[in-house]
Amino acid sequence: MPSINTDIAALLPRLRRFARTITYHREDADDLVQIAVERALSRSAQWEAGTRLDSWLFRIMKNAWIDEVRARMRRDRIFAPEEAGEHVGDEGAQAQQQRMAIQKAVSLLSDEHRIVVALVLVDGMPYKEAAEVLDIPMGTLTSRLGRARAALQELLSDTARTAR
Template sequence: MTANATINNDIAALLPRLRRFARTIVFNRDDADDLVQIAVERALARSAQWQPDTRLDSWIFRIMKNAWIDEVRARIRRDKLFAPEDAGEHVGDQAAEAQQQRMAVEKAVGMLSEEHRMVVALVLVDGMPYKEASEVLEIPMGTLTSRLVRARAALQEILSDQQRTAT
C-alpha cells in the first residue's frame, strides 16, 4: 500500500473522533460536520507536511482547532461588517418613507373637525403667525390657541392609533 493510501485510511479511521471533537467545540451538528470536512480537506491537501514519526490524530486535531479559530474570527468580522437581519427591518428608501409619513399626516388632518383642520392648515401647515390666523378665522387669539392645542392632541392620538395598527 502507498503512503497516500495509508494516510487516507488512517484519516478515515479518525472520523468518529474528529466528529466527536467538532461537536464538542461547535455545539451545532451542521457546523461540526462542516468543520470535520474542512479539517479533512486541509489534512489531505497538506499530507506531505505530516511527519510520519508524529501522531496523525494530534496533527489533524490541531488542523481542526485552527480551522475553528479561523471560522470564529471570520464570524466576528462578518458581525462587525454587517448588521443582524432584524436591524434592516426599517431600512429603505427615505423618499418613500417620507411620502408615507406625509400621507399619514394628511389622512390624520382629514379626520380632524373643520375648526381644528382650519387652525392646523393656517398655523402648522402654512406657518401663519397666531395673530394673523385669528384674524383670518375671525376668532379671538385665546380660542385659536386652545383649538390648536386640541388639534395637536387629536393629531397625536390619530397618528399613534395609525402606528399601532400598522405594527
C-alpha cells in the first residue's frame, strides 16, 4: 500500500500545472506548490483515507493562494515571462504568440474565474469534483465557467483584432 508521501509526489505535475494557471508566474507557482505540499504533509492526519487526495490537495492550494493574495495587497505584473522570448524568429513563433495571448487572457480573468478555468479546462477535472474542491454548488461552478469562457473569448477576439 503506497504511503501518502508517494501519492502526493505522484500528483506534483498536476499541482504545478494548477498553480501555474492560477498564479501565472513560475516562481509564485513553485512557491504555492511547496506551501501546499508542506501543509498537506504536516496535516496528513486530517486527510480521510478513502477520499480523493487530489481534491484535498487542490483545496489546500486554492486556500493557500487566497491567503497569499490577501497578504500581498498588491500585484506584481510582468509583460511576459523571460522564457517567452526563447522561440522568437523560429517556425513555432506563431504558436508561441498564440500561447502567450491565451496566457495573458487567462491572467486577466478574476481569481474565481481563473481558478475554475484551471481546474476544469486546464486540469480536466470533472465539474462535480471541481465544485467540491471549491466548496460551491454545481450551478455556481457552471455559471462561473460559462462567464470565464465568455470573458476569454472576448479577450482573445480583442487580441486578434488589435494584432491585425
